Amino acid sequence: MITFEDVSAVYPGQLKPALNRVSVQIEKGEFVFLIGSSGSGKSTFMRLIRREQRATAGVVYVAGKELNSMRQWRIPEFRRQIGTVFQDFRLLPGKSAWENIAFAMQVVGRPTKEIRATVPEMIEMVGLTGLENRAPEEMSGGEQQRVAIARAVVNRPKILLADEPTGNLDPTTAVGIMRLLDQINRRSSTTVIMATHDANVVDQMRRRVIELVGGQIVRDQARGVYGSD
Amino acid sequence: MRHILRETWSGLKRNRAMTFAVMVTMWVSLSLFGASVLVTEQVDTMKGRWYDQIEISVFLCTEVSAGAGGAAAGNCEPGQETTDAQRELIEERLNANPEVANVYYETKAEAYEEYQRMYANSPLVDVLSKDQMQDSFRVKLKDPENYRGVVAEAKTLPGVQNVQDLHQVLDPLFSVLNALIWGARFLAALLILAAATQIGNTIKLSAFTRRRELGIMRLVGASSTYITMPFVMESLVAALGGILLSALTVMACVKFVIIDRAQVSIKALAWIGWPAAWVAILWIAVAGVALAVVPTLLSSRKYLAV
Structure with missing residues (x-):
């Protein structure tokens, strides 16, 4: 599903590459934790997958497409195969949960009928039934993250990128969010890549762990834990 | 489509003051542009009449x-x-x-x-x-x-x-009139440039106030046409207002200055009439639409790129 071949990424004006000759392969349906300290290259890794930036060297394949040579006008279509969740939720204020989820379908031109059928399904899946008319300001962090997850998967992406989704949540709420991500991964075999600092979560889930240090992969372990022992 | 219209409307509401400013700038610059078209037509008419008799x-x-x-x-x-x-x-x-x-x-x-x-x-x-x-x-x-x-x-x-x-008499006259025409064109061009810059700026502002939505749109894969459309429509609405106002200004000019006064009091000269006004309004409409669309597309490449 995702292949990095000897990929480096250097930001303009910086000598040290954000990613340094990274090669890795992630299969369809995998659940991968991306760990490492701030500045280790996790975010760059995800930006490359979304084709928000181009690799300075090396080749990136996502969902069968080679991203370096992808034409600008093909990018939107390509991104519909990827859902993203952030630490800070990034919901639209003033819009209800229902509207926030529907927004993702509207802007890619889905018909109203389909939107009306799909959004309630998503609300039920993330466990927010009854809260669909609340605005983000009226919801807890965990609830907001659930809305964000529903928005990320409403267009049925093949890949879900989660950038520290539990970073702003208390441990109990975090567990709920992890269950939800696990469920999405298992039910629809969506490939999930989650960047995190949360050792508890990683240790409990026992999934593949890729650890980045200074832009290089120092560990790639199936059924890994947060600490390297 | 419905979403685009809704976004356009909310954008217009949010940027009411800027939209109004763009409309007024467009009104003034397009009116001047229309006036330069009218003056050109007037000089051509006089030239035709006089040179024919020469x-x-x-x-x-x-x-x-x-x-x-x-x-x-x-x-x-x-x-x-x-x-x-x-x-x-x-x-x-x-x-x-x-x-x-x-x-x-x-x-x-x-x-x-x-x-x-x-x-x-x-x-x-x-x-x-x-x-x-x-x-x-x-x-x-x-x-x-x-x-x-x-x-x-x-x-x-x-x-x-x-x-x-009679050329000896008329040529200096026409060279003065030509200078006037070019002066008017220069001023119109200057104002149109100002209007274009202002529109570019408005788009920038408008993109900034909507940066959350735009970010999400990009993230979920909204096409660039889809992202740009509300901005183009917004400028078009402002342009339409500007075009309408300057069309009325041109018509008022032709009616009150030329048809009601000049044609009545200075019969010796050939004067333009309504047809010249229609020509000027056509040019205003073309210039106005271009003025709305071109800077918007240019600045959207900069501020709304996927």
Whole structure:
């Protein structure tokens, strides 16, 4: 599903590459934790997958497409195969949960009928039934993250990128969010890549762990834990 | 589509003040642009009317005309009228010139009658006597703009005292009018540039206030057309207002200044009318739409890129 071949990424004006000759392969349906300290290259890794930036060297394949040579006008279509969740939720204020989820379908031109059928399904899946008319300001962090997850998967992406989704949540709420991500991964075999600092979560889930240090992969372990022992 | 319209509407509401400012700038700049079109049309109309009537007068010698061989002597023999042979040669040469449409001969007597008719109610009627009139050839040109060759040739012919054409009078006038036209065009261009910059700026602002939505749109894969459309529509709405206002301004100008006043009080001149107003409004509409769409697309490449 995702292949990095000897990929480096250097930001303009910086000598040290954000990613340094990274090669890795992630299969369809995998659940991968991306760990490492701030500045280790996790975010760059995800930006490359979304084709928000181009690799300075090396080749990136996502969902069968080679991203370096992808034409600008093909990018939107390509991104519909990827859902993203952030630490800070990034919901639209003033819009209800229902509207926030529907927004993702509207802007890619889905018909109203389909939107009306799909959004309630998503609300039920993330466990927010009854809260669909609340605005983000009226919801807890965990609830907001659930809305964000529903928005990320409403267009049925093949890949879900989660950038520290539990970073702003208390441990109990975090567990709920992890269950939800696990469920999405298992039910629809969506490939999930989650960047995190949360050792508890990683240790409990026992999934593949890729650890980045200074832009290089120092560990790639199936059924890994947060600490390297 | 519905989503695009909704986004356009909310954008307009959010940027009410900027939209209004863009509309006013467009109004002023497009009105000036329209005015420059009107002035061009007016000058063309006057040129057409005057140049059509222009003829070249080739005055022949009289016994008195070259009296002392002074400055006005031309090609005259002192104290001698143009001879019949010279007259025939002049007519022949004028007719042979490819620029000439037709030539007719005006005798002293005819010139005197015309003079008396023109000044019938004026004390000037008795100032000149019949003997002071001159025989002349009146030359009509195929293209009134190409007069120089004919005038130059006629001046060299023997028996010609003087060659007169109205271009000498009209050319400076038209060069002043042309300068005015270019001045108006320059001002209009300047204002249009200001309007374009302002629109670019408005898009930037509008993109900034909507950065959350835009970020999410990019993230979930909204096409760039889809992202740009509300911005284009927003500028188009402002442009439409500007176009409408300046169209009304142009119409008011033509109606109150030209049709109601100029045409009534200065009948001697040819004036433009409604057709010129329609031409100007058409140009305003074209310029207005371009003014809305081009800067928006340019700045959206910069601020709304996926």
